[in-house]
Amino acid sequence: MSRWRVSWTGYFEQLFKADPPARTLDILGSTVLEADPSFSCEPPSLTEMAQVVNQLMGDKTAGICVYHDVTSTFKKTTIRMKKQNPGYGLHCHRAIITMCKLIGVQDMYAKVSGSTNLLNITRALFQGLGKQETHQQLADRKELHVVEFQDAYGSLPIVVASPKGGARSDPEPEDEIPHTKLDWNEVKASQGMTRSAWANLKRTIW
Structure with missing residues (x-):
């Protein structure tokens, strides 16, 4: 077990076991728990947490792990992830950027449609990364x-x-009509249908 994993485990053990101090209000006489108890160690950095995640997953997330475009849906949240060339960076939701830095994804474009609930985004992201080939x-x-x-x-x-x-000798069969899943918003944008029909209307000013 590496020292990063020991540090991470020890920090969260203290987090769950610590009893926060309490103070009494003078007016109501009730007890209020303070939210930030003191700890004897510093929380692990993002680099240490990423190394721990890579160790737990068998180094499958090291480097670029988006092999192809994938769409993942969890409840009312849909994430469309697209593989990008090295150097592109992370162009996606702030929560996805944070999680990608932890697991080692460096270049990806992702668009969130529907609900932006953070729990739904997290589940949809890991489902999409887990089902890719x-x-x-x-x-x-x-x-x-x-x-x-x-x-x-x-x-x-x-x-x-x-x-x-x-490799086999016969090529991959191709359908006459390719089965391509299209996103309606992208189709409208490519056809110039996202603008209002009244955008170029000339109004007479009296």
Whole structure:
């Protein structure tokens, strides 16, 4: 067990076991508990907590762990996460930014739709990250090489995973009509339908 995990565990053990001091009000004579009891150790930093999370999850969250675009819904909260190239940063809700820093996600775009309840956002985020498929798992399931394209290399495909049993000879079948899930808000934005129909109306001033 690492020293960061020991520090983290000891801090929260004191947090749950400590009895906060009490004081008596002069007017009402009632007892009010103070919210901040004193502790003998400092809380762990974000770096230490991230290292503990990586150890608990077997280093699966180290570095960039968003393998593909994923949509996750919990109750009335929907999060659409998109993988981005290195250096893009975190462009998402402030709660998602904090959690991504803890688990090691460095580049991601995420849009929250519906309720912005923090508990719902947390559950939806971890459900989405947990149900995604790694490049190696996708290659083994499809029995094909998995490639990705980056702006720095232009149209040159980069092989990121290969099937363990070798790639099959027949290509992946394609439907005549691709089954692509579209977001209606993005469709309206691309068609210029987000603006009001009355935006360009000329009004006569008397």
